Amino acid sequence: MIADILKETFWSLSANKVRSGLTILGIVIGIASVITMVSIGQGAQKTIESSIQAIGSNLIIITPGAQKSGSVSGGQGSSQTLTVGDADMIVAEVPNVKGIAPEVSKRYQLNAKGNNTNTQVVGTVPDYLGVRNIAIDSGTFVTSQHVKSSAKVVVLGPTVRDDIFGVGADPIGQTIRIKNVDFEVIGVALAKGGTGFSNPDNSVYVPLTSAQHFLSGDTFVTSISVAANDQNSMTAVQQQISEFLLKSHNITDPAQADFTLMNQTDIIATASSITGTFTMLLSSIAGISLLVGGIGIMNMMLTTVTERTREIGLRKAVGIKKIYINMQFLAEAVALTFLGGFVGVALGWGASLLVSKFVPQLTTVVSLSSVLLAFGVSAAVGIIFGFYPARRAANLSPMEALRYE
Amino acid sequence: MIECKNLNKIYQTGDVQTIALNDVSFSVEKGEFVAIIGPSGSGKSTLMHILGALDAPTSGSYFLDGKEVSKLEDDELSELRREKIGFVFQAFNLLPRTTVLRNVMLPLLYSDTTDEERVERAKTCLAYAGMEESKFYNLSNQLSGGQMQRVAIARSLINNPAIILADEPTGNLDTKTSNVVMKAFQELNQKGHTIILITHEQEIAAFAGRVISIRDGVIESDIKK
Numbered sequence A: 001m002i003a004d005i006l007k008e009t010f011w012s013l014s015a016n017k018v019r020s021g022l023t024i025l026g027i028v029i030g031i032a033s034v035i036t037m038v039s040i041g042q043g044a045q046k047t048i049e050s051s052i053q054a055i056g057s058n059l060i061i062i063t064p065g066a067q068k069s070g071s072v073s074g075g076q077g078s079s080q081t082l083t084v085g086d087a088d089m090i091v092a093e094v095p096n097v098k099g100i101a102p103e104v105s106k107r108y109q110l111n112a113k114g115n116n117t118n119t120q121v122v123g124t125v126p127d128y129l130g131v132r133n134i135a136i137d138s139g140t141f142v143t144s145q146h147v148k149s150s151a152k153v154v155v156l157g158p159t160v161r162d163d164i165f166g167v168g169a170d171p172i173g174q175t176i177r178i179k180n181v182d183f184e185v186i187g188v189a190l191a192k193g194g195t196g197f198s199n200p201d202n203s204v205y206v207p208l209t210s211a212q213h214f215l216s217g218d219t220f221v222t223s224i225s226v227a228a229n230d231q232n233s234m235t236a237v238q239q240q241i242s243e244f245l246l247k248s249h250n251i252t253d254p255a256q257a258d259f260t261l262m263n264q265t266d267i268i269a270t271a272s273s274i275t276g277t278f279t280m281l282l283s284s285i286a287g288i289s290l291l292v293g294g295i296g297i298m299n300m301m302l303t304t305v306t307e308r309t310r311e312i313g314l315r316k317a318v319g320i321k322k323i324y325i326n327m328q329f330l331a332e333a334v335a336l337t338f339l340g341g342f343v344g345v346a347l348g349w350g351a352s353l354l355v356s357k358f359v360p361q362l363t364t365v366v367s368l369s370s371v372l373l374a375f376g377v378s379a380a381v382g383i384i385f386g387f388y389p390a391r392r393a394a395n396l397s398p399m400e401a402l403r404y405e
Numbered sequence B: 001m002i003e004c005k006n007l008n009k010i011y012q013t014g015d016v017q018t019i020a021l022n023d024v025s026f027s028v029e030k031g032e033f034v035a036i037i038g039p040s041g042s043g044k045s046t047l048m049h050i051l052g053a054l055d056a057p058t059s060g061s062y063f064l065d066g067k068e069v070s071k072l073e074d075d076e077l078s079e080l081r082r083e084k085i086g087f088v089f090q091a092f093n094l095l096p097r098t099t100v101l102r103n104v105m106l107p108l109l110y111s112d113t114t115d116e117e118r119v120e121r122a123k124t125c126l127a128y129a130g131m132e133e134s135k136f137y138n139l140s141n142q143l144s145g146g147q148m149q150r151v152a153i154a155r156s157l158i159n160n161p162a163i164i165l166a167d168e169p170t171g172n173l174d175t176k177t178s179n180v181v182m183k184a185f186q187e188l189n190q191k192g193h194t195i196i197l198i199t200h201e202q203e204i205a206a207f208a209g210r211v212i213s214i215r216d217g218v219i220e221s222d223i224k225k
């Protein structure tokens, strides 16, 4: 019996190659496009998340200026309320702080050897290395000695080194000019890759005091990065910093705070809401493809209803029972949707791997849920529209079915 | 074995009513060979479909082996058609894009006969219906009308049914093949099969032992030899 059903299904599908082929094509297109689109969207999300993680771990960033809800860039440098003193006191007063790095960051014109470049100049302290997860490729980073003496030394990000001195060159001991002050290159940072907000590879680092004396000309800082000991102490540390700063700045109403605290979770949440929109957009496109594919399947199944109804009438006329007819046509619909489903999943998977390969900034992520959704929808459409008319035909009398138009 | 009482069949297409059968009553004994004869549109096919349990009459009752067919469930009807009735359609009704052999084996699907047995039986029936062996694996839609007719006849024989109902089985055949096919029906009849066939040719009707003529849905005459 079951062998007969399988054989009939196989014969019926291969005897109607065009019909089967077009149905499978509809399913393949629907499923493959959903999987690819969603994988691109989720890949973009993952890529952004991981480049935010790369800034440092368990990081809290304090910036001057009032809280602006939902803003990623904040008002860095726009108001002057934070000082190195704030950072020193946080270390003294707040437990569970692993490292703290105040910084003065601004873009300046750099020149050396006749090359010009406009670059983020970060004035900071040795802790910055650990707090912001930066490693040194050659030479040394800014030391506390440099900070104490306002030394005119600079550490280059790898991109800056490549731009000014050439790819892979050794610039240590050379001089570069920032805002008409000569700084000696003492080290080069290791490339972090990725696409951070202020790309660390395209920054240079000088001692905090040097930045204040020679570049900004005041005693304020543009941000303070705090690394908490671990993930669990993040909330407490953030809370305590907030309370402490409010007290030391003599502010009673937290809504009037002259600083903003942001941790990675906030940043990721904000970024995710942006990439989420992007994913939504792609998913809508994918949804439309799925719909189009579905309509294709439906159309195919419905245009063949007449022929199928007559065939079913004939099968009943020669004495085949309803149940076998139903089972055969169900098996046919299932075979078509699964065949198309597997090809579609494979194609979608392959396409998203290709995107990963040819767009290096984007690592696509094929998610199980998109596979299941795409598969589920087209299977449902295929089975409902393949099986339902057959079932209806099987309920007619043989002559009614044979005369169907 | 067949008993019809006051059969009526009315087709309703939109506002138009066609009375295809009007109060038809007759019975057929086991082993009879009956020819139904009548002009086109007289209701022969309609009557045949009711006898074949393929369609229900609008009113009246039809008993087959003492069972009232209109009272049977859908699956019981299928079983009845499969076990007792071989039907040759006027329009052949073969599965398109399917080989001759598979068409003939169709009624054997989901039965507990082996593949070899099915092929064996199909070949025997095809030979019986006068089909040349070289065409067994041709697709049904590549056949001539006469060849399709022989396939349809072979298919009706495959379950060795007690009753064979044939709607103009020689309509597309030349005289020579017609005679081959009619001889085969005669032989089947001698083996005990009940045969009812439709024709509009007197020579074909002459093979039968009883001729019922029908006009405008009414039985005109019923003559036993």
Ligand SMILES: Nc1ncnc2c1ncn2[C@@H]1O[C@H](COP(=O)(O)OP(=O)(O)O)[C@@H](O)[C@H]1O
Pocket (backbone or CB within 6 Å): A403, B011, B012, B013, B018, B019, B020, B038, B039, B040, B041, B042, B043, B044, B045, B046, B047
């Ligand atoms: N499905 C149908 N719907 C409407 N009228 C039909 C249908 N089938 C047959 N008829 C009509 O019923 C009458 C008898 O048809 P039929 O039984 O096919 O005649 P025959 O086989 O003797 O030529 C004809 O007038 C025909 O037009």
Ligand SMILES: [Mg+2]
Pocket (backbone or CB within 6 Å): B044, B045, B046, B090, B167
């Ligand atoms: Mg007719």
